[in-house]
Amino acid sequence: MVRTAGSDGVKTLQAIRKAGVKRIYKHGFEAMKLRSLAEDVGIQAGSLYNYIRNKEEFLFLLLKEVLEELLEGLERELAGIDDPKEALIRFINFHLRWHTARKEEVFIGNMELRSLSKQHLQEIIRMRTEYESRLRRILERGNEAGEWSVADPQVISYSIIASLTGVCNWYSPRGRLSQDEIIAIYTDHVLGAVGAR
Incomplete structure (x- = not known):
């Protein structure tokens, strides 16, 4: 700003x-x-x-700052992790913790893209694609290492991110399950979905 x-x-x-x-x-x-x-x-x-x-620039800079924080946080989380299964587990953990802590920004990022100018929208999509590509590369490395067999890592990365981000719609810190319990359930689900060994 x-x-x-x-x-x-x-x-x-x-x-x-x-x-x-x-x-x-x-x-x-x-x-x-x-x-x-x-x-x-x-x-x-x-x-x-x-x-x-102006108002539109405010929205753009808000979303850009949020995505910068997201990308930097993921970079720290995955630093030095070579094992694809461990990287996938860390991705799930990071994504769920970050998104449940930032529900308002996540909602805005999903609902208000239509309000951005074409140039600003392209920049936000580029950053989101960069985040998604980190997961896709983990899935590709897991294929190469024989950890799992994912037919289309790009499509499956979209599916996983959509599933994990959907937690924001219903998660409450005062709910029946703790954040750690929810992360454990989702981790088992995702590992099972990709056929992890």
């Missing part, structure tokens, strides 16, 4: 981002008014333009 200098600027930018996520999640991007967002943060509406150029 535009302004980053100074601690007050950084804190205000973080407050704008947090308030924006809540507003978009609750009301949708099209219904979010910049004036209302400024009121949530306690600044003048005109002051928003010190931080963002």
Whole structure:
């Protein structure tokens, strides 16, 4: 986002981002008014333009930052892991923990792509494809190592990600199962689905 200098600027930018996520999640991007967002943060509406150029750019930068955090987190999770089965287990664990902790951003990322300009949409799709390709490469390595036999790693990677991300629609920390129990169930399910040894 535009302004980053100074601690007050950084804190205000973080407050704008947090308030924006809540507003978009609750009301949708099209219904979010910049004036209302400024009121949530306690600044003048005109002051928003010190931080963002326009509403669409705000959405793009929000989604871009979320995907950057996601990709960096996955990179750390998989660093130094050569065994494809262990990499798949770590991918499942990371994906479920990250997505259940960031349900609002995940919802926005899935529902508001239509509100992006063509150029911004292409950039977000490129980043999402980069994330999906990490899983596809794990599946391909597992095929090569004889850990499993997946006929179409790209299609199966889409299927796995859709299944794992779907947890966001119903997961509650106060629910019947703990996060660890849910991760164990999904890990068994995915390993069984790919035919892991």
